[in-house]
Amino acid sequence: MPAPVTRDDELELVVDSLAYGGNGVARMNGFVVFVRRGLPGDRVRARVTKVKGRHAEALAVEVLEPSPLRVEAPCDHYPACGGCRFQDLAYESQLSAKEDQVRDALVRIGGIADPPLEPALPAESIFRYRNKLEYSFTQTPSGPALGFHKAGRWDEVLDISECWLTTELGNRIREAVRNWSRGTELRAYDQAEHTGFFRHLVLREGRNTGQMLVQLVTAPGDYPRDSFVAVLRRFPEIRSIHHSVNERPAEVTNLPTTLLWGDDAIEEELCGLKFRIRPNAFLQTNTAMAERLYRVAVEYAGLTGEETVWDLYSGIGSIALVMAKDALTVWSVETSEESVACAIENAELNGITNAAFFAGDVADSVAELRERSGDPKVVVLDPPRAGLSGKALRRLGRIGVPRIVYVSCNPTTLAGNLKQLRADWGYELKRARTVDMFPHTPHIETVALLERQD
Structure with a gap:
């Protein structure tokens, strides 16, 4: 059945919700139109910019009736600047939309009928938060x-x-x-x-x-x-x-x-620890919320002091070092040699002796890491936006670690990885929580706890 719209058509639409990525979602007799610059509750005139088989994309050219959720954006450069997408959407609605997007991904992609989502953690500051x-x-x-x-x-x-x-x-x-x-x-x-x-x-x-x-x-x-x-x-x-x-x-x-x-390098302090940061080293860009995210990850890990922990995609070692005081040992892998150098330095700076750091590809490092550390009891994952590669996921699955704490910056790849971990390796999602690191943007951080079922 052909799409009911064509490129450059102008449509009058009511936006229902926000899709992951930031576009508004509207429907014409069931046909989905993603509307850039449309907010939930808006009635807009939108010009179609792209048509695909099952949906179209459009740009809102006029707000005919503004949503009651709209607020005044404080920035003089908004919305022309590409840095923010939602300064004109009430923050509570931004947070609710992100929570809904995580739930939708877990249900629709992950196949989890009733995801165990805990209340989202709102940002401590919605402006002036980036480091x-x-x-x-x-x-x-x-x-x-x-x-x-x-x-x-x-x-x-x-x-x-x-x-x-x-x-x-x-x-x-x-x-x-x-x-x-x-x-x-x-x-x-x-x-x-x-x-x-x-x-x-x-x-x-x-x-x-x-x-x-x-x-x-x-x-x-x-x-x-x-x-x-x-x-x-x-x-x-x-x-x-x-x-x-x-x-x-x-x-x-x-x-x-x-x-x-x-x-x-410069120094930063997180969770009572000091970290040296060089130009290319990775650190979460919202310091205050990084501390809250790490606390959620520690809580989900459930450490007693007897566990061997792996921290994969470890950056400058921030999560590994925060967890080290509650673990027997922490073993970390990171692709960036500069970040690994920072991690080793940060361990020495804080007098932490039960954490080790290695540079390498995660998928290729699992076997050697297992030889060095033995079987882990907890694995912490903080992969890039693309999520775990198929090879990394399979090699991790074969180890059969009892507990995985997955820190995700993309709910769709998180859901896809969870689906495969459930189907192929017997893991179940036990807890999940959205942490809003980036107000006024579509970016979403989620912490998830998976446990392997016997």
């Missing part, structure tokens, strides 16, 4: 500027005067770097033409220590390094200044760095 921001340079008539990509565009960057997700300090440092760049006569990199010099600015902030790390990413070439460092040294919070060169067209910041000034 890391990556800005892109763009060229304007006034010279280089710094901001974020416009919503839905890879080739246009919006000049930002204030970001509501970072701190006042972060905003001031970004403005200082922008003003310095305009005095250099160098241009911002043009992604379409592959010309220009300035590419990105990365700011990492220890929210509990007040320390700041700065990383400037440029194309190859010379620049006034001394004046750049001098501008940043006016901020006493800045402890570490780095420079990276990106010779490729791809827009990336995870690059080797040259230390320009200060320490090679």
